[in-house]
Amino acid sequence: MTTQSEAAKPPVAQFDAVIVGAGMVGTALAGLLAEAGMQVALVEAKASPLRLDEVAGEIPAPRVSALTPVSQRLLTHLGAWPAIAAARVTPYRYMQVWDAEGSGHIHFSADEAGTPVLGHIVENDVTLAALNAQVHKQPTLTRLDSVSVSALQTTSTSRWLVLDDGRQLQTPLVIAADGARSALRELAGIAVAEESMEQEAVVTTVRCEQSHNDTARQAFIDGCPLAFLPLTVNGDDRYCSIVWSTTPAHARELTACSTEALGQALGAAFGGRLGHIIPVDKAYRFPLVQRHAKQYVQPNFALVGDAAHSIHPLAGQGVNLGLMDAAVLAEEVVVAWHRGAPWGSLATLSRYERRRRLDNSAMLGLMKGFKVLFGSHQPVFTLARNLGMSGMNQLVPLKRVVMRQATGERGRLPASCR
Ligand SMILES: Cc1cc2nc3c(=O)[nH]c(=O)nc-3n(C[C@H](O)[C@H](O)[C@H](O)COP(=O)(O)OP(=O)(O)OC[C@H]3O[C@@H](n4cnc5c(N)ncnc54)[C@H](O)[C@@H]3O)c2cc1C
Structure with a gap:
């Protein structure tokens, strides 16, 4: 027999994974998990998902990203790239960087890198709308809009989320993709190094x-x-x-x-x-604040994208790193899920953290290095950076290495990005 108060309680919905935050990273991750057949909930605070007919207006949207060829391959894998290309993308085949205080300069070209393009500039709204159009076709994806999470509880094998409209979700895997000031990260008690x-x-x-x-x-x-x-x-x-x-x-x-x-x-x-x-x-x-979470994972919980790390935009890497987090996490989780292993276990999630932390740390460190090198007026630094840039400009093999890094071709790439 159910009591009156039990009957009034909303039912608890069960999912294989719950992703909080439907930005570019959370939506891409939702697509990757749902295409494998997992029951996924995507929880977003904003009212309704951006549609393709609402983007690429007369004046481009102010927020754009330089997407690497590796990110392009992930978006192609998810079926979103044709709609992005049809809406508006601008390929770039050359890069020029110079020091206004001296004579240092460096030029990169796609021909030298042996690739058709170095990347594409895409409005974030275009990427998100194209992802929405594809990912929402997945029958195992449930989208919950206009809601935030008010509580996160832990059991021995799962997490409970209480939404601010009273609904409750239970899942073996909660993923926070809710951006740089992640409320979920805070609810999970994960500290960040902030600079x-x-x-x-x-x-x-x-x-x-x-x-x-x-x-x-x-x-x-x-x-x-x-x-x-x-x-x-x-x-x-x-x-x-x-x-x-x-x-x-x-x-x-x-x-x-x-x-x-x-x-x-x-x-x-x-x-x-x-x-x-x-x-x-x-x-x-x-x-501009650089943040790096002290840990990306806990049992039944993981951080991705800006929730795990936010980076100075000077190298245009933020969302590229986040998309790579999504691809690697999805790969590890889906392998465990297919094997019938606990996909939210610390063992599974730690494999994701091991594969991503070093790459993200290296990029965050590089941005700090740039700040010191280019922020100094001391003659020795001015000389070093001018000689360094112009010297490197002559060294095509070294430039090729740098370009491979900048275009995302680093380390063991997940299958969805190859
Ligand atoms: C000026 C500037 C230029 C940049 N240029 C580049 C570039 O050229 N290349 C590049 O790769 N990166 C660039 N970046 C970085 C890039 O914009 C970010 O890394 C990227 O947007 C992060 O995506 P995300 O999906 O992780 O987070 P977000 O885009 O922040 O998405 C988070 C989502 O979560 C939702 N949300 C938040 N809180 C909650 C909650 N409590 N409950 C439910 N939903 C919630 C939000 O509404 C949002 O939809 C730039 C950044 C800046 C500031």
Whole structure:
């Protein structure tokens, strides 16, 4: 017999995995687990999933990512790439980096790397909408929108999630993909090493006087990287997405000034390389904090993407690292699931952490190194970086190694990315 209070309780839904956060990383992971046949719930705080007919408008969305060829292969595996390509992508075949304080410069080309492209600039909204369109076709995926998690409980073999609308979910595997300030990470009691980069990223979209020529460009100005990332809009190849990581005071100035003044500041900082610059959107500010979770996994619990690590955008690696987390975690979990082994066990999840921590740590460390090297005005550092860049520019085999790293071809790649 059920009592009245028991009857009033909402039923507990069971899933093989529950992913919290339907950004690019969480959605890609949901697709990978559901395609294997697992019953997956994808929990998202926002109201409704972005659709393809809502993206790639006249003016590109302000948030873009440089996606590596390895990420492209994962998105192709998930069936999302054709819709991304049809909506709007801009391939880049060249990269130029220079030090505005000296003569140091380095150029990379896809020909030297032996690949058709070095990567693609894609609006985050386009990637997410294309992923949604594919992943939501999976019959074993359940999406729960407009809800957050209010409690996370632990039993010996599973986790319980209590949602803020009262629903309860039980699962052997909870995955936090809820971004840099992950509430789930906090509920699980996982600490993070946090380091402010003492910079904010100013992001906007501009139209230049000259073509971008399929080139991603980045100048270091007083230790502050300014990137002009190529965008082609309806066949017009004079658009660029700007990411200027600068001091908080300068960022405030840039976001408060007139469109004309912003265009002039960008043109002057870039040494007039792309001619006259006209911003076509307002400028947005993002504080830059590098974070790295002290652990990625606990029994029946894992962190992926920005919930596990957030990184300075100067090398354009954040979401690429996150997609790689998703691909590796899915590979380990699906192998265990097919074998009938406990896929949420610490043994299974630790294999994921071992495969991903080193790569993520190396990239976070590299960004700190760049900050020290390019942030210093001491003549010895200025000389070292100028000699280093220009010297390396002559060494094609060394450049090839760097390009393989930058394009994501590192270590043992999961099958979905090969
Ligand atoms: C200026 C800038 C430029 C960048 N450029 C690049 C680049 O060129 N290349 C690159 O690879 N990376 C880049 N990045 C990094 C990249 O944007 C991030 O790494 C990526 O967006 C992280 O994706 P994610 O899915 O892990 O997290 P998010 O995109 O933050 O998604 C988290 C999701 O979880 C949801 N959520 C949050 N809390 C809850 C909750 N409690 N309950 C339910 N849902 C929740 C959110 O609504 C969101 O949908 C850049 C970052 C910045 C700031």
